[in-house]
Amino acid sequence: MSIIQAVLLDAEEKQVKNRGLTVWLGQLKDVFHDAADVLDEFECEALRRQVVKTYGDTSDQVLGSISNSSFNPLGFNYKMSHKIKGIRESLEELAKNRALFHLEERSEDQNIVHREREMTHSFVPDSDVIGTVDDKQNIIDLLMHPGNNSNVSVIFIVGIGGMGKTTLAQLVYNDERIVENFDSRIWVCVSEDFSVFKLAKEILKSAGGGSSTNMTMDLVQDSLRSTLKGRRFFIVLDDVWNEDRNQWIGLKNLLIGRQGSKILVTTRSQKVASNMAPGPIHGLKGLPEKDCLSLFIRCAFNEGEHEQYPKLVDIGKQVMEKCKGVPLAVKTLGSLLYSKTEERDWISIRDNEIWKLEQKEDDILPALRLSYNKLSSYLKQCFAYYSLYPKDIRYKNMDLIQCWMANGLLKKSNKSTVELEDIGEQYLKELLSRSFF
Incomplete structure (x- = not known):
């Protein structure tokens, strides 16, 4: 063994x-x-x-x-x-x-290094975002436009995974001009399960209408129509995958408000945007080289520290070329190299074989696969267990940690006096800092 x-x-x-x-x-x-x-x-x-x-x-x-x-x-x-x-x-x-x-023997990096990061939902500070000023302004211009005779207009943000669609929607959602222009703002994370009944209940709850677990579809639609009637609303449907036009029409028929009401949809698929409704499509492009490097340095170094390591910054520029402007890839690799000051560590990332693999449209980003490969074996097991949770579910840290404990996934030396719960918390922070959550 x-x-x-x-x-x-x-x-x-x-x-x-x-x-x-x-x-x-x-x-x-x-x-x-x-x-x-x-x-x-x-x-x-x-x-x-x-x-x-x-x-x-x-x-x-x-x-x-x-x-x-x-x-x-x-x-x-x-x-x-x-x-x-x-x-x-x-x-x-x-x-x-x-x-x-022809496998090589390697030693595993046992050190867990993390930095604190804020977890966000419908809010993200402007200061934490790089390179989205023009995109944000374009979306806001579309939302502020009075629209045609339709009482509800739909706008789409389309881009590959990790491009920053949700972050852009968050910035728009919290902009003062949007807050002042709409009577109600509603945020719903959709993902794969596009259930009209479920989404209608989520929208009703976010809009301040009464909602209970035993409500029928008739009650939900009556309450939703009553709640939205006469309001100019702004709804974000984040991460939509559904390509069934009939389901979309069923939901849209429930969303009737004042003229000028808007729905902003984020999706990876151009086909989703085409099937859902006619409306402007804002395609997200990769970050410019300057913004990529700025984001990378922010993630890979403490403030001002990069000035001490000009050679590492030069290698970082070459790594950024492989990220193709995808913010999530940039953040992931920056976090992976955080606290590493040996040139060989940076060169191993730059020259890794993973970059040579063909990248298909629905594949995981090479940067994420590379970051996963660099995880310690015990963190990989914990992440694999976490993947059993349904997408977008909310969980409590201690519930997950106790599941890890019950399955013997938390690593503790015989001489260590650290409690398993504290080790589990360290694991969570490490996975969070590497953009796995």
């Missing part, structure tokens, strides 16, 4: 372009699971023997029909020895096969 563990970091990165390596890692995971099961069986048997030693054999009273022979120590030892032998043989075979992939 120790022989294999030394090359796991290299294997996980290289599997992206090597199908055989992916299969090998899957087989390795299966064997490790078998080993964990064996350890569990030993632990259960040890506990059983402790109970028998303390209280005597209670199998007749507790286990009923289970035969005492199933607890024969010799039978247990014989069964487990065969399991251990099988696991050892599988591990030896896997250890031999690793030579086929």
